[in-house]
Amino acid sequence: METTPANLPELLYIHDPLCGWCYGMSPNINQLQQDFAGRVDVSVLCGGMVTGEDVGPIAETWDYLKQALGDVERTTGVEFGAAFRELGAAGEYTYNSEPPSRAITAFRQITQDPARTVAFAHAVQAALFRDGQDLNNPTAYNELLLPFGVDVVEFQRRWAAPETARATQQEFAAVARIGVEGLPTAIVRIGEQGYVLARGYQPYQQLRAGLEQLLQQEGA
Template identity: 55%
Template sequence: MAQHDLPELLYIYDAYCGWCYGMSPVLLRVQEAFSDRLTVNVLSGGMLTGEQAEPIGEGWDYISQAMPQVERATGVQFGEAYKQLGAQGTYWQDSEAPARALYVFRQLDELQRVLPFAHDVQRALFWAGRDLNQAATYEPLVETYRLPAASFRRLFDLPETAAAVQQEFGAVRRIGVQGFPTVILRVGAQGYVLARGFQPYDVFVAGLEQALAQAEEEQTGR
């Protein structure tokens, strides 16, 4: 079956979502294990944008208390650089810039690598404490995929990119996504919500297999 005919796993995430940071490695395993059965795409949800954008200090009490829970449940680690960033409290969190980066990466890359790039962006923040508001943060990440940093920067700064990202946020709202991460399996015109929030690999795969089987039954009319 050609790639464009395969079911699509739609991962709706936000770069500032800690539980997404934990869910991305699960989906990377899924992408590898199901590489001949589905494709994976990532949409940015816009968790902190517009009036919701804020200094990290505004929510740091909640974030710092949630980090150990995320680490225990998912296995990811939050780096000291990120913890220092949070403790300082002034870093501005706005989902638009990392959403721009993800959007531009999709335009440049033809090899279905948006999921690992999305996780790289989160590691840049949650492990290395990098500033996701700056295009320069993403350029070394882009280059590791052998994509041109100059093209990335040019597209990142375009007003059209900002407009496209706002459309993406709007599309996520129209889907009815209430929180992140959300994972949806799309088979033709049908959609199956597989996860609202983090799921361990085995739990997620069981639900995915069930949804794929259900989709096949519905398509064949059995």
């Protein structure tokens, strides 16, 4: 009987649900997760990009965001949907990282499965950037949960629970302590050592080559 090796190297993907460049990077992380299955564990953390005083109507940043969308699309190959562009142009949507990050926290708590949480985190991004969903509304997540087989009632209970909100804030604080300078960031932990694999978006082949080199260098 084969056993999975304990203490695999970990790829820590630090992103934010409202980060357009992260939306472009997430498919590459999902691909890495598939290609390095059994060699590297992949998990995702939320960075809390838009919190506190930065929370407000999307109208406040839409001119900047609108300009950035084209750059992200050209560089990464992802597409921002017409529904998201309409949401931005209308200007009323409240841009706030906490509710979708709390959804990812709740999903992780229920499934206890970091690998599936990476896929769910990208589904959350697509719900906003492709489909123009309101990530501040808890019912927006119900359909996203279906492919993962997660109970909607349990998810909604967790999403609304004060302890989930606290855990999300603790995650933001943990990312701040790591000293991440921008999102997305990918860090590889091998034993007690941490290595920055990517600061900002990187194409898949570059990520793959960098990760392979790190693993060989550390004999992992």
